[in-house]
Amino acid sequence: MNSKLAALPFLFITGAALAGSSPMQPGLWEVTMKTDIAGMPMAMPAQTIRHCYTQKDLQDEKKTVPQSQDRNCQITNFDARGNTVTWTIQCKGENAMTGTGTMTVNATSYSGSVRSRMKDGKQTMEMTQSWSGKRVGECK
Numbered sequence: 801m802n803s804k805l806a807a808l809p810f811l812f813i814t815g816a817a818l819a820g821s822s823p824m825q826p827g828l829w830e831v832t833m834k835t836d837i838a839g840m841p842m843a844m845p846a847q848t849i850r851h852c853y854t855q856k857d858l859q860d861e862k863k864t865v866p867q868s869q870d871r872n873c874q875i876t877n878f879d880a881r882g883n884t885v886t887w888t889i890q891c892k893g894e895n896a897m898t899g900t901g902t903m904t905v906n907a908t909s910y911s912g913s914v915r916s917r918m919k920d921g922k923q924t925m926e927m928t929q930s931w932s933g934k935r936v937g938e939c940k
Contacts, residue, residue, distance in 0.1 A: 823883060823907045826855045828940070831933040838926040852939035889914065908935040 834846040873891035885903045899916030913930040 824853070824858060824905050824910065825907050825935055826853050826858060826939070827935050828852050828937045829933045830936045831931055833929060833931040836928045836930075850936070854939070885912075889916070909933060 828850060829852075830848060830850050832846050832848045835844045837844070872893040873889055875887050875889050877886070877888040879886050883905045885901075885905070887901050889897075889899045889901065891897045897916050897918035899914050901912060901914040903910060903912030909932070911930070911932040913928055915928050916926070918925045918927070
């Protein structure tokens with residue numbers, strides 16, 4: 801289980817917001833992500849990154865939600881209503897897992913989470929990744 805745990809904090813990368821009717825503004829965003837794994841004795845530290853979102857990044861709704869770095873993952877049941885997006889994710893292969901996500905977006909901020917379950921041998925691990933983003937300026 802330890803080898804899989806090491807990969808979990810990086811399983812998802814943060815995404816942008818809703819496309820089309822999204823109030824989200826393109827620009828430089830600072831995003832903080834926190835991962836909680838049920839049963840872990842120590843909390844994992846939050847990570848903060850900066851990412852430039854262009855207008856083009858906001859045009860494809862399915863590309864605006866957090867994506868798995870695992871190429872064996874697929875987003876399904878994608879639904880965008882108002883400033884909220886929901887989806888499910890299923891990953892096959894070595895890091896097989898299922899999960900659901902939700903995200904709420906405003907012009908200069910967003911927040912959301914993904915709750916997932918991964919089977920590792922006889923154990924099932926439950927994980928929640930939460931993130932919040934805020935626009936901090938123009939892209940350089």
